[in-house]
Amino acid sequence: MAIALEGRPVARAILERAREELAEYVTQAGHPPELATVLAGDDASAAAYVRAIHRTFDRVGIPVRDVTLPGDVAESELRDAVERLNADPAVSGIIILHPLPRHLPAGIASQLVDPAKDVDGVTPYSAGRLAVGLPALPPSTPEGGMAILEHYGIEIAGSHAVVIGRSPVVGLPMALMLIAADATVTVCHSRTPDLPAMTRQADILVAAAGRPGLVRPEMVKPGATVIDFGVSFVDGRMVGDVEPAVGEVAGALTPVPGGTGAVTNAILVQNTLRAAWAALGGRRAG
């Protein structure tokens, strides 16, 4: 039976380090950094995510400022609101919640946030620094996956990692981080003709397709480490991309829920501190 790669102990360890770092930061800066959330409209899952961010940041003692905008907010109003946060020296990090109301242009969120405050790594600038191997604030979800691998001592260098999914917020940045960590990496997606032939080669298999039950036991090399980023709801129950029976073949597997999702907000805390240090003069940045 596969080891369960629980996310909570990973999040706990990240938040523990963040508390120490925060104390150090406050000594130097005189005040804690602050995260700003921007929520437009009344999407229930976005609102729930804001509450979850508050719970995590409260555990460390970093204040969170919520900016809420009406569902019919004009693009120019959203832009002004984010630009005020960009210009506010008290704000170290900004996260714009998704989904945004449909009348706003697709991808607009990634173009508004100052890259120096982009704690969720959504701007092209952040993606580019990651792609060219410069220090960057990567997207929180795949960075959480990397944190799980490191926390549980899974060897990345020299391994063959297979990533299913090529989204700019999960699959692609995860692939780039694995390459930077010396894995040989294969990126598969909906146009891959023989997915099992690829996944069976994986020492580390990363599922980020958002398709429940996509990864079945016969697609997994015995003993492999499986990281499941999938979040879907089937009959009101949260499920990942990986069938539970994969646990009988894999060596280690992130549960859903309680795996990768449990680490994302802790990474947001870590990235907010990184951004704050960098703004202070780079003493702890990178």
Added chain:
Amino acid sequence: MAIALEGRPVARAILERAREELAEYVTQAGHPPELATVLAGDDASAAAYVRAIHRTFDRVGIPVRDVTLPGDVAESELRDAVERLNADPAVSGIIILHPLPRHLPAGIASQLVDPAKDVDGVTPYSAGRLAVGLPALPPSTPEGGMAILEHYGIEIAGSHAVVIGRSPVVGLPMALMLIAADATVTVCHSRTPDLPAMTRQADILVAAAGRPGLVRPEMVKPGATVIDFGVSFVDGRMVGDVEPAVGEVAGALTPVPGGTGAVTNAILVQNTLRAAWAALGGRRAG
């Protein structure tokens, strides 16, 4: 025997289209765009590259302005020179030649050029737009590789492409472009334990390691397409990463010289026009 994927016909076709587009551009803008080259010091290969750029741009009729700086140029002087070009509306594209003198900080070139004039796709912003799937000016060398695949009608979608090399100017952007074109892509590098096991799976094999003779015939699937970005000099002769004997196994192979290298400058012309159109109001950009 493999088909030779000659670069010259590809470059010719790109320059032919560029000539037509230039005429259209001049009608609208009233003047041609201009490329600026920035050369610091007296590196012979960099100077030769500037001459090659002039020859290619002359064929289309796009003027090239050379900015030459002494080998002991201060960082601030280089910065000022590039910023003048960034601010000059007559200049549509800027390329900073490598190698820069050693006293300048590594990677500085990629941080000076305005992304809107980054016709060689070296800025993190360009890399990021490429990584997140937005219209971008990609690095000219891998974009030339993609142009060769398209020119010769090599099917990319649904293929398995294996890229050897993870440099931010060739290997990684080539991998991202192949993923965007619906290939399943494996990125290998110096830390890949069993390179032949990976390369033998490739329908499209891309060598961008800069190691002469790295790819031998027994590492290639019969009938595969092989793109060789390697440029090394052995006994004064230019050689790629791929042994010539691979031509007896592969279905198609770029020669060295005369393969990928012959396309790069034509791509620079194409990207200069793209940047010029975008600056004019986006009528032909993307």
